[in-house]
Amino acid sequence: MPRWLRVLLSSATGWFGVVIVLLIALTAVVSIFWTPFDPMISDIRGRWAAPGWPHLLGTDGTGRDILSLLMAGARTTVFVAIGAGIIATIVGVLLAALGALTARWMRETVAVLVDILIAFPVLMIAMMISAVWGGSLWVVVFSVGIGFGVSIARVTRPELRRVQKSDFVLAGRASGLTSGQNLARHLLPNVAPVFIVQLSWSMAVAVLAEAGLSYLGFGASLGEASWGTLLADLQRYIGVHPLTVVWPGLAITLTVLGLNLLGDALREATDPTLSRRAAQVHVPEVVA
Numbered sequence: 001m002p003r004w005l006r007v008l009l010s011s012a013t014g015w016f017g018v019v020i021v022l023l024i025a026l027t028a029v030v031s032i033f034w035t036p037f038d039p040m041i042s043d044i045r046g047r048w049a050a051p052g053w054p055h056l057l058g059t060d061g062t063g064r065d066i067l068s069l070l071m072a073g074a075r076t077t078v079f080v081a082i083g084a085g086i087i088a089t090i091v092g093v094l095l096a097a098l099g100a101l102t103a104r105w106m107r108e109t110v111a112v113l114v115d116i117l118i119a120f121p122v123l124m125i126a127m128m129i130s131a132v133w134g135g136s137l138w139v140v141v142f143s144v145g146i147g148f149g150v151s152i153a154r155v156t157r158p159e160l161r162r163v164q165k166s167d168f169v170l171a172g173r174a175s176g177l178t179s180g181q182n183l184a185r186h187l188l189p190n191v192a193p194v195f196i197v198q199l200s201w202s203m204a205v206a207v208l209a210e211a212g213l214s215y216l217g218f219g220a221s222l223g224e225a226s227w228g229t230l231l232a233d234l235q236r237y238i239g240v241h242p243l244t245v246v247w248p249g250l251a252i253t254l255t256v257l258g259l260n261l262l263g264d265a266l267r268e269a270t271d272p273t274l275s276r277r278a279a280q281v282h283v284p285e286v287v288a
Helices: 003-009 012-033 066-101 104-117 122-133 137-164 167-174 179-216 227-235 242-270 272-279
Strands: none
Touching (some): 012 242, 066 104, 066 137, 066 227, 122 137, 137 179, 167 179, 179 227
């Protein structure tokens, strides 16, 4: 077993993050092939059923099974988190590399561009794009991915500049490695801990952004299950059926918490400087 995996699984936060993320991913995969009931089929006679058999979490105001809606919504959540993470990775690495490894005029241009883009809230950008192109998950994925890619670039760029001055990078350049080879072999692996934390945070906020936009009507379309849409439908009846609102809110909370804790645990497992600092902690001797 790799060392970073042993360190990851040795911490309670790492275990919690891994279990939650795997559970959500497994639920999303299972929901492709099976759900207890069709999440889009209404049954007026069975509306507002209490949790029990066969509706383990009850039903909503149109008789739809809440557990089936949550399972189908997990697909949307995983799609948005992975899609936004991929786009944020591409945008973040590209902007960070251009802002750290190119000529001075290019570095300054990228720095100004990043400062301008980061001033615009991601949710506001997504809402403006949705108002023009219509609400869809693709709009959420691209908006959140680009927005947090800029944030990743802003944090990763100074780390790249710092590592670029290291002796092993200079030695690699002297041995004939190109800028791209140095980036792949030396720079990116050494900034990976910082990058992982930013990426996990971006994926967590992407889940929140999708739920928030769907809640406001700018995210998932009518034919797509979403935890945010389900929360918007149920919150109108919170005074009469308060328990139904708990399930989508709990799903969103656990997913965001799991992604954040997993990112922190991965940083501790992959950052060699943390273990080195822990090994160098000096406990003073008690002088009698």
